[in-house]
Amino acid sequence: MTPFNKTALLAATTALLATQSLASARAQEGEFRECLQAIKAEAGRQGVSGAVADRAFQNLTPDQKVIDLDSRQPEFTLTYGKYVGNAVTLERIAKGQQKLTQYRSLLDSLTREYGVAPQYLVAFWGMETNYGAYLGDFQVVRSVATLACMTKRLAFFSNETVQALKILSTNGMTSQQMRGSWAGAMGNMQFMPSTFVKYGVDRDGNGRIDIWNSMPDAFASAANFLRGIGFRPGLPSSDEVFLPQGFPLEEADTTVEKPVRAWASMGVKRANGQPLPSSDELSSIVLPAGWRGPAFILYPNFKAVMNWNRSTLYALAVGILAQQIAGGPAVKQPPPDDDQPLSHDTVVDMQMRLARLGLYSDETDGLLGPKTRSAVRMFQKRVGLPADGHPTPEVVQRLVQAVR
Known part of the structure; x- marks a missing residue:
């Protein structure tokens, strides 16, 4: 009988795993190249020459860092206090006021042309890149091609890759000059390639749209985009309000x-005590930190801000x-003070318990979306708590006690 040789077995196993890994990598590379060829074909149908696509895709490989960032699940949900506290700082306000003064003439002319108030253009700039301090250093074509070919969002990012071409x-x-975030957002205002193609403006008239280095182009493109997604002159996007008792x-x-x-007839006033605008525009009231925190009225322009970024907290911070x-x-x-972030697992657990109570029927995705908050509101009403849809530690504890 041949004696057992542990060293030989280990070497053979290592060699087998290496072979399998190499085969897997080659298969993955082949699938990536096939995906790029499909994108190239679609780009050709939309008027992009094969030579442009070939140059952009030459020696292109997936960006593993992009894949890792895309798959990273946030451990905790963000609270209103934490999000807005980080986004709206005294430093960012002061710098925004300085930028407003610096570009006043340009911004005023854009307001006359597009109907977007200057402070909103500056606020978006501050929110997106901290006034140009960080534009991102990923190669956009590589990022969007990686997301198209190596994740489950093929349709969206294939189109973004075509638009980048x-x-x-x-x-x-x-391709080296076109740099942005890991997800493909570019320039001072962090436009996706499709937004750039549809709304980019050559404001300085030099024959090319440069949202990285030309503030006239960046601001004009942002104003054009906001007008295109529904921002109108008149009311702001939101106001802090005071809600009457009851x-x-x-x-x-x-x-x-x-x-x-x-809302005014119900006793809602601005937080400074002034009456709400005399307007028939449709609006909503929200309590992003629950009934014990601030209340906001959301005017129609809030929906336009949400079209820029689908996060309610982002849109509130912009306003x-x-x-x-x-x-x-x-x-x-x-x-x-006790408004603490909930972990992803806690929200999943909440959704499962609310589903067992017959109050929630959507996906258990760990996200505090409108349907989850609606279910929380129904549970609060059932147990005699203020029905604000906000999952405080007490609400979570009561839910655990109710569904064991």
Whole structure:
């Protein structure tokens, strides 16, 4: 009988794993190249020459860092206090006011042309790149191609890759010059390639759109984009408000819309005590930190801001920052001290318990979206708590006690 040789077995196993790994890598590389060829074909159908695509895709490999960042699941949900506290700082307000003064003439001309108030253009700039301090250093073509071919979002990012190739074709750029975030957002305002193609403006008239180095181009493109997604002159995106005693908390929800004057007739006022605008525009009330925190009225322009970024907290932060850049007041009502972030697993557990109570029927995704908050509101009403849809530690504890 041949004696057992542990060293030989280990070497053979290592060699087998290495062979399998190499075969897997080669298969993955082959699939990536096939995906790129499909994108090239679609780009050709949309007018991009094969030579442009070949140059962009030459020796292109997937970016593992992009894959890792895309798959990273946030461990905790962000609270209103934490998010806005980080986004709207005294330093960012002061710098925004300085930038507003610096570019006043340009911004005023854009307001006349596009109907977007200057403080909003500056606020978006501050939110997106901290006034150009960080534009991202990933190669955009590589990032969007990686996300198209190596993740489950093939359709969206294939189109973004095609649009990136269009930019290379028409805007006199190289792949090395087109840099941005890991997800493909570019320039001072962090435009995706499709947004750049549709809304980019050559404001300085030099024959190319440069949202990286030309602030006239960056601001004009942002103004054009905001107008295109519904931003209108007139009311701001949001205002902090004071709710009267006995206000029906179940109506503090983005799904409930009333004319501004209807909220005023219920006793809702601006936080500084001034009356709400006399307007028939539809609006909503929200309580992003629950009934103990600040309340906001959301005007129609809030929906336009949400079209830029689908996060309610982001849109609130833009409105708060814009107001203070323009010299307006800070938010008066602070969030409650015990408003703590919930872990992803805690939210999943909440959703499962709410489903067992028959209050929630959507995906258990660990996200505090409108349907989850609606289920929380129904549970709060059932157990006699203020029905604001906000999962405080007490709500979580009561839910655990109710469903064991």
